[in-house]
Amino acid sequence: MTDVTLREVARASGCSVATVSRVLAGTRPVGAETARKVREAAEKLGYRPNQVARALRSRSTGTVGLVLPQITNPFFPSLVREVEHALHAEGRAVLLADCDDDPEVEAARIADLLDRQVDALLIIAVDERQSRDAVAKAAAHVPLVLLDRGCGPGIADLVTTDNATGMALVLDHLVSTGRRRICFVGAAGTGSAAVERLAAYEAETKALGLHGFGPVELGDFSLEWGRAAVDRILPSRPDAVVCANDLIAIGALQRLRQLGVDVPGDIAVTGFDDIPMADLADPALTTVRQPVRALAAEAVHLLGHRLAGQNDGPRRLVRLAPELVVRASSAPRASSAEDTRSTRTPEVEQ
Amino acid sequence: MTDVTLREVARASGCSVATVSRVLAGTRPVGAETARKVREAAEKLGYRPNQVARALRSRSTGTVGLVLPQITNPFFPSLVREVEHALHAEGRAVLLADCDDDPEVEAARIADLLDRQVDALLIIAVDERQSRDAVAKAAAHVPLVLLDRGCGPGIADLVTTDNATGMALVLDHLVSTGRRRICFVGAAGTGSAAVERLAAYEAETKALGLHGFGPVELGDFSLEWGRAAVDRILPSRPDAVVCANDLIAIGALQRLRQLGVDVPGDIAVTGFDDIPMADLADPALTTVRQPVRALAAEAVHLLGHRLAGQNDGPRRLVRLAPELVVRASSAPRASSAEDTRSTRTPEVEQ
DNA sequence: TTGAAAGCGCTAACAT
DNA sequence: ATGTTAGCGCTTTCAA
Numbered sequence: 001m002t003d004v005t006l007r008e009v010a011r012a013s014g015c016s017v018a019t020v021s022r023v024l025a026g027t028r029p030v031g032a033e034t035a036r037k038v039r040e041a042a043e044k045l046g047y048r049p050n051q052v053a054r055a056l057r058s059r060s061t062g063t064v065g066l067v068l069p070q071i072t073n074p075f076f077p078s079l080v081r082e083v084e085h086a087l088h089a090e091g092r093a094v095l096l097a098d099c100d101d102d103p104e105v106e107a108a109r110i111a112d113l114l115d116r117q118v119d120a121l122l123i124i125a126v127d128e129r130q131s132r133d134a135v136a137k138a139a140a141h142v143p144l145v146l147l148d149r150g151c152g153p154g155i156a157d158l159v160t161t162d163n164a165t166g167m168a169l170v171l172d173h174l175v176s177t178g179r180r181r182i183c184f185v186g187a188a189g190t191g192s193a194a195v196e197r198l199a200a201y202e203a204e205t206k207a208l209g210l211h212g213f214g215p216v217e218l219g220d221f222s223l224e225w226g227r228a229a230v231d232r233i234l235p236s237r238p239d240a241v242v243c244a245n246d247l248i249a250i251g252a253l254q255r256l257r258q259l260g261v262d263v264p265g266d267i268a269v270t271g272f273d274d275i276p277m278a279d280l281a282d283p284a285l286t287t288v289r290q291p292v293r294a295l296a297a298e299a300v301h302l303l304g305h306r307l308a309g310q311n312d313g314p315r316r317l318v319r320l321a322p323e324l325v326v327r328a329s330s331a332p333r334a335s336s337a338e339d340t341r342s343t344r345t346p347e348v349e350q
Numbered sequence: 351m352t353d354v355t356l357r358e359v360a361r362a363s364g365c366s367v368a369t370v371s372r373v374l375a376g377t378r379p380v381g382a383e384t385a386r387k388v389r390e391a392a393e394k395l396g397y398r399p400n401q402v403a404r405a406l407r408s409r410s411t412g413t414v415g416l417v418l419p420q421i422t423n424p425f426f427p428s429l430v431r432e433v434e435h436a437l438h439a440e441g442r443a444v445l446l447a448d449c450d451d452d453p454e455v456e457a458a459r460i461a462d463l464l465d466r467q468v469d470a471l472l473i474i475a476v477d478e479r480q481s482r483d484a485v486a487k488a489a490a491h492v493p494l495v496l497l498d499r500g501c502g503p504g505i506a507d508l509v510t511t512d513n514a515t516g517m518a519l520v521l522d523h524l525v526s527t528g529r530r531r532i533c534f535v536g537a538a539g540t541g542s543a544a545v546e547r548l549a550a551y552e553a554e555t556k557a558l559g560l561h562g563f564g565p566v567e568l569g570d571f572s573l574e575w576g577r578a579a580v581d582r583i584l585p586s587r588p589d590a591v592v593c594a595n596d597l598i599a600i601g602a603l604q605r606l607r608q609l610g611v612d613v614p615g616d617i618a619v620t621g622f623d624d625i626p627m628a629d630l631a632d633p634a635l636t637t638v639r640q641p642v643r644a645l646a647a648e649a650v651h652l653l654g655h656r657l658a659g660q661n662d663g664p665r666r667l668v669r670l671a672p673e674l675v676v677r678a679s680s681a682p683r684a685s686s687a688e689d690t691r692s693t694r695t696p697e698v699e700q
Numbered sequence: 701t702t703g704a705a706a707g708c709g710c711t712a713a714c715a716t
Numbered sequence: 717a718t719g720t721t722a723g724c725g726c727t728t729t730c731a732a
Contacts, residue, residue, distance in 0.1 A: 005725060016703045021727060028728095031701060051466045052411060053725030055402045056708050063466075066446075071431045074626060077421045084421070084448045088459075093466060096416075096446040098434045109438075116401045116413075116443060223630070250630060257632065276424060277627050280573070280600060282607065355709060366719045371711060378712095381717055403709035406724050 004047045013041035024049060055117065064303065065113035067097045067106060068124040074247075074275040075290070076124070079148065082296030083122060090304065092119070103130035110138045118142060120303045125151045128190045143306030145299045150192035154315050157306070159299040162319035163193065163272075166288035167200035169324040170242055170270050173286070175208055177332040179240035179268055183214030185229040185252060186244035187221045194221070197244045197272060214238055219248075226251020230259070239267055240330070246271035246278045249285055253329065257282075268330040283328035291320045354397040363391035374399060405467065414653065415463035417447045417456060418474040424597075424625040425640070426474070429498065432646030433472060440654065442469070453480035460488045468492060470653045475501040478540045493656030495649045500542035504665050507656070509649040512669040513543065513622075516638035517550035519674040520592055520620050523636070525558055527682040529590035529618055533564030535579040535602060536594035537571045544571070547594045547622060564588055569598075576601020580609070589617055590680070596621035596628045599635055603679065607632075618680040633678035641670045 006024075010017040015034055022028045023038040024047075030038075041047075055061040064087050068076055084094050095118060097109035106126045111134075113121060120143040125131035132152045138144055139156045146158040174182055184201045187194040198216070205214075217232050219225035226248035233241060243249035249271030256263050263269050263283055271278055274289035298318050356374075360367040365384060372378045373388040374397075380388075391397075405411040414437050418426055434444050445468060447459035456476045461484075463471060470493040475481035482502050488494055489506045496508040524532055534551045537544040548568070555564075567582050569575035576598035583591060593599035599621030606613050613619050613633055621628055624639035648668050 003725095006727095007725080017726080018704080018728080019702060022702090025727075029701070034702080048461075048465050050406075050725055052402060052405045053708090054727075056400075056406050056710090057725075057727045059708075061402060063445075071421075071427045071434070072626075074427075077424075077427050080446075081421050081448050084446060085450070088447075093462065094446045095413075096430075096434060096444045097438075098431055100435070111398075112443065115398050254630070254632065276422075277630055280604070280627055281630070282604065282632055353709095356711095357709080367709090368711080368720075369718055372718085375711080379717070384718080400709050403724090404711075406726090407709080407711045409724075 003050065004045045005050070006047070009038065009042045009045055009047045012045060013037045059117075060119055061117050062091060063093050063095055063116070063118050065095045065097060065110070065116075065118040065121045066123075067099065067109055067113070067121060069099050069101045069106075069126045071096075071098050074277060075245075075273050078292045079124070079296060082293045083147075083300065086296050086300040090300070099126050101126055103127050103134070106131055107134035110134050114138060114141055120144065120307055122147055122299055122303065123151075123156075125149045128152065128192060143303055143311050145302045145306070147295065147299050157299075157302045157316045157318070159295055159302065159318045159320070160192065161290045161295065162321045163196035164200040164203070165319075166272060166290075166322040166324075167197055167242075168204050169322070170272075170286075170288060171201070171204045171208060171210075173324055173326065174240045174242070174268060174270070174330065175210070177268070177330065179330075180210065181213055181237060181239040182210055182242060183233045183236065183238040183240070184216045184242045184244070185226065185233065185248050186216065186218050187225075187248075188218040189220070194218075194244065201242060221245050221247055223247050223251035223254075226253075227255040230255040234259070234261075241267060241269050243269065243271050246273045246275045246285060246287055249287065249329075250277060250281050253281055253283070253285065263329055264331045265333055270330055274325055278325075279327070281329070283331075286327045286330035287325055288322045289325045290322050294320050353400070354395045356397070356399070359388065359392045359395060359397045362395060363387045375404075409467075410469055411467045412441060413443050413445055413466070413468050415445045415447060415460070415466075415468040415471045416473075417449060417459055417463070417471060419449050419451045419456075419476045421446075421448050424627060425595075425623050428626075428642045429474070429646060432643045433497075433650065436646050436650040440650070449476050451476055453477050453484070456481055457484035460484050464488060464491055470494065470657055472497055472649055472653065473501075473506075475499045478502065478542060493653055493661050495652045495656070497645065497649050507649075507652045507666045507668070509645055509652065509668045509670070510542065511640045511645065512671045513546035514550040514553070515669075516622060516672040516674075517547055517592075518554050519672070520622075520636075520638060521551070521554045521558060521560075523674055523676060524590045524592070524618060524620070524680065525560070527618070527680065529680075530560065531563055531586075531588045532560055532590045532592060533583045533586065533588040534566045534592045534594070535576065535583065535598050536566065536568050537575075537598075538568040539570070544568075544594065551592060571595050571597055573597050573601035573604075576603075577605040580605040584609070584611075591617060591619050593619065593621050596623045596625045596635060596637055599637065599679075600627060600631050603631055603633070603635065613679055614681045615683055620680055624675055628675075629677070631679070633681075636677045636680035637675050638672045639675045640672050644670050 006017050010020045020038050023030050023035045099106040103126045124147045135151050136155050144156045146156050186198045215233050217229045230252050271285045271287035274287045278285040278287045356367050360370045370388050373380050373385045449456040453476045474497045485501050486505050494506045496506050536548045567579045580602050621635045621637035624637045628635040628637045
């Protein structure tokens with residue numbers, strides 16, 4: 001299977017390599033008849049342009065590096081899928097780098113991707129602080145968009161979910177279905193999801209006049225923490241527990257069932273993210289669905305923008321509004337009040 | 351951020367580009383003192399080799415294409431992770447292609463990866479038959495290893511789980527814990543998992559003298575089918591239902607709970623794959639854990655072998671034995687018989 | 701509109 | 717052990 005080169009197509013079609021290149025890449029006007037001959041010859045020989053050679057010469061590989069903490073985190077596969085499809089629709093390919101949740105690995109992978117001359121980077125940072133250096137350095141070389149997780153201000157464009165809106169949706173829903181003794185199980189740490197969801201919870205409960213009731217327990221984004229947290233909050237007899245992500249919520253569901261607490265009869269439980277398991281939990285989990293496709297589309301759009309030459313210009317922060325998915329875990333007990341709050345703005349850009 | 355080239359390192363270190371190349375690539379012996387100077391200069395200038403140029407010249411991109419049906423299939427993320435790590439450990443990068451479960455998309459992505467000069471392909475085929483052409487064509491160009499799913503005989507190396515062993519482990523376990531009225535919920539179709547797991551179930555039940563009891567229901571590998579199948583098998587009053595994968599099993603668990611059937615009290619349920627949800631189901635699902643890391647390692651090993659020159663030689667089929675993970679969904683009811691069967695061979699190669 | 705020629709940054713013969 | 721040189725396959729000036 002010897003590969004056919006441009007030169008051979010040129011010979012077969014009786015014109016120069018330059019002309020063949022122009023026809024096939026469509027960069028410059030070419031005579032109709034010549035173009036036909038070239039295409040015919042290319043077709044007949046089964047010519048396929050060598051993207052590596054093209055990349056070397058044109059200084060563009062048509063490749064984007066996608067760097068993420070851990071593909072096994074259940075929230076990521078759908079995001080990867082959407083990013084991959086969006087990029088492929090633009091003719092780009094995805095170099096995948098899984099960082100094993102380790103900032104040092106992340107730095108190494110980013111460096112490797114740059115060596116491979118990716119045109120741009122799409123990064124879901126491992127850690128708000130520890131990833132910062134590597135990300136900032138990379139951003140100096142290629143267009144770079146952060147996805148899902150912030151990494152300090154002004155480093156690069158960031159596309160993420162509007163956590164505040166998500167929390168507001170949850171709390172509105174709980175209050176409008178008669179819950180009042182609400183508490184929160186979140187994550188400690190400096191990650192944007194942990195910080196923003198907690199802050200939003202506190203701001204919103206205050207706004208709703210619920211402040212001062214429930215315990216706020218902070219651990220990590222894990223099932224185990226969800227289980228453990230239940231034992232901590234139960235003594236205060238809540239009627240709803242808002243969890244900072246689905247894993248925590250599913251852990252909470254498990255422990256509540258084990259203790260014989262009825263969900264949603266005694267306590268409503270809500271999550272955040274809408275990972276595939278949320279729908280399979282028993283009872284199925286009410287949660288906030290991140291706008292995965294839109295996040296991917298927006299991130300890819302921003303990359304395109306930067307790639308199209310505007311790699312200066314101010315950094316953008318794009319927050320996309322999530323959507324509340326009401327399932328059994330927050331079904332009203334008996335009578336339900338109506339929802340009195342207005343809808344949130346769907347998108348904020350600043 | 352102007353990139354430093356080999357030429358500049360050569361000038362700075364006072365020797366030729368060839369010498370610098372040899373030092374940095376380690377291809378040929380170089381004088382110790384010269385090497386030191388070169389490395390020093392490279393370090394000082396922050397030189398990073400341009401992998402695209404290197405690839406063009408050396409005809410090797412150090413890149414492997416990973417083609418899969420759908421990254422959102424819950425069995426794949428862990429496989430992707432292990433493959434990615436195994437390849438990275440060899441200094442290779444992964445170009446990811448998600449095919450959206452569409453063989454036409456798959457063919458297009460494979461072609462694109464070949465245009466990008468991947469050194470090799472690792473493919474989880476979308477469909478046993480419909481993927482065959484594209485896979486065979488690609489195998490003529492680069493080393494290619496199939497993972498998880500067969501694609502017809504003799505097309506390429508294949509690394510997969512030993513479904514027969516898995517089924518035997520399940521049935522041995524059920525029988526040794528006193529189950530006798532066993533039935534099977536599987537998938538129709540020609541995929542190797544569907545076919546092999548069904549065949550293994552039938553062979554093993556026959557071997558165990560259980561043949562002739564239970565219904566065998568075939569649908570697809572989905573939750574919905576698992577739910578629906580329960581209604582079909584319940585009339586025959588089974589005491590165990592063996593499912594061809596975890597999604598089916600989880601669907602079955604959901605429906606059984608809905609119907610008030612006690613698992614494992616009345617009926618034991620088992621799955622296959624050990625996706626993350628299996629552990630979170632309620633009751634937690636007894637299942638067959640695919641040897642994900644070993645599958646990835648073996649596939650990468652085989653690729654290495656083919657890349658190292660032996661791209662002729664017979665196609666290999668490597669089957670790796672899975673492991674039974676006993677959880678609550680198959681706990682014995684009262685008294686349990688002991689396991690009388692011998693252990694299976696851990697690996698078969700043919 | 702087309703062709704000739706000069707590289708992109710690197711590696712691999714071939715010399716020395 | 718090191719330097720010189722010729723490309724890898726393509727795009728892109730620069731001329732015609």
